[in-house]
Amino acid sequence: MNALMMQQPLLISSLIEHAERHHGATEIVSRRVEGDIHRTTYRELAERSRRLANAVAALGVGSGDRVATLAWNGYRHMELYYAVSGSGAVLHTLNPRLHPDQVVWIADHAEDQVLFFDLSFLPLVEAIASRVATIKAFVVMTDRAHMPAASSAIPNLLCYEELVEAASDRFTWPRLDENSASSLCYTSGTTGHPKGALYSHRSTVLHTYAAALPDSLNCSARDVILPVVPMFHVNAWGLPYIACMVGAKLVFPGPFLDGKSLHDLFENEGVTMSAGVPTVWQGLLAHVEANQLQFSTMRRTVIGGSACPPAMMRAFQARYGVQVLHAWGMTELSPLGTACCLLPKHAQLDEADRLAVQAKQGRVVFGVDMKIVDGDGQALAHDGKTSGELLVKGPWVIRSYFKGEGGDPLVISDGEAWFPTGDVATIDADGYMQITDRSKDVIKSGGEWISSIDIENIAMAHPGVAMAACIAAAHPKWDERPLLVVTRKPGSTVDRAELLAFFDGKIARWWTPDDVVFVDVIPLGATGKMQKNKLREQLVGYQLPTLQQPATAAAR
């Protein structure tokens, strides 16, 4: 028997229509590339998105065509989110932190037709313009007054504001098939070529509902949200969509992600909630600490993309009263998979025990299903101890990469298709998942796994440590042993002996790193994550001091 309810496709355009009608006067504040603060509202943004949809169509972009951006978080980028996807084309957010060769490769692979870019990326666009095969128009996201002089390197240089002004604001969002493609993001490609995750209107709207929930990212019309996570990194974790759905005020930081710029914006705009990777919060915390500042309106921040060190959580929560929400996801999951919210039974826990729960990546948001399996695909116990490869499925999880790149990514377990995340995790009896490693970062010592994340978290709790990465070093007896690579905080004199002693009592003796290497910088990738593959390359053949004296081994 068929139900008798309306059939209404889930479309991205419905989000901006909703925000325009019901939160029309709510502000969107952007720090522009030019340095000034710009203010608009959902009403204006919706109108300009319709104009832009006409302008994009006039550039020859048709249904399903890819439109690329190289842009920071700002209102023009948000207009593109709605104008491009809403009109049936596909928004492709390129990551400007990638090497130009990679940007060219990805733009060609995606067959991008038009490129919209912020002024700050002019040199990058000049470097790639003659090399990209399919881009036929280049649009600078600025007004006439700030347009660069005609560039011989870039044919067809257009001005964003001129396009918007010249276009009509009469545009009816098409009633698309909800399964049609809406946006495209490439994974950072730590192995092989980058691969594209192609989202649909349906997957995006469902992800938006789920991500806004109180035990997910917990967003409402009472919030002022500042997404630090870039709009070129998995759609800023969905915040440009969530903000429209709930009608939150949005504050965009543009390219200014240093501690002072962010803190000024938090305070001046009354920001209540933010989101970003751990590395960006380090700069903010250092600025706040050094200048003895506080957060007067910030209530919580989402931290994900890499494991959030408990020391960072403690600083935010105990010192500044900012609740940390640890979340896990990936490009292939749109990105949200789990969020770490506490249950009523955790209310009585002391700080250390509460932090131990919060250090986990959390429980699935409704819609996502997950399990851990062994090497044969057999499900493992949810006992918080047994670790295995994490598999996920759900309506916003990919089933195939763009153009079938890399073959069929799914695996069959218990008769159903799952996406293997490449993460190694435990799941406890309450359903809290904890990532212990990515499968390629795992350290395998004498046949047993050592969690590099646990080791990094302890090292990061040392007051003299700015950043810590734990990688495997070759060992003739144990195959691999943990090697800790550390950058010191300014003025810190922490040495090897002090740091290794810091592990005493905090970890099984045989998990203690065999050595510490102090470096000036730990390489970060295009999404702010530590590039352990680079460190492994730099330290290949590293001679552990424990090679001669099996002291650590004897402790097992």
Ligand code: ADP
């Ligand atoms: P890439 O896979 O190219 O690095 P993603 O941004 O999609 O790009 O990263 C997803 C991966 O990031 C996850 O598979 C996981 O390894 C890691 N990750 C994300 N969030 C967390 C977290 N909270 N804790 C630990 N690792 C995380």
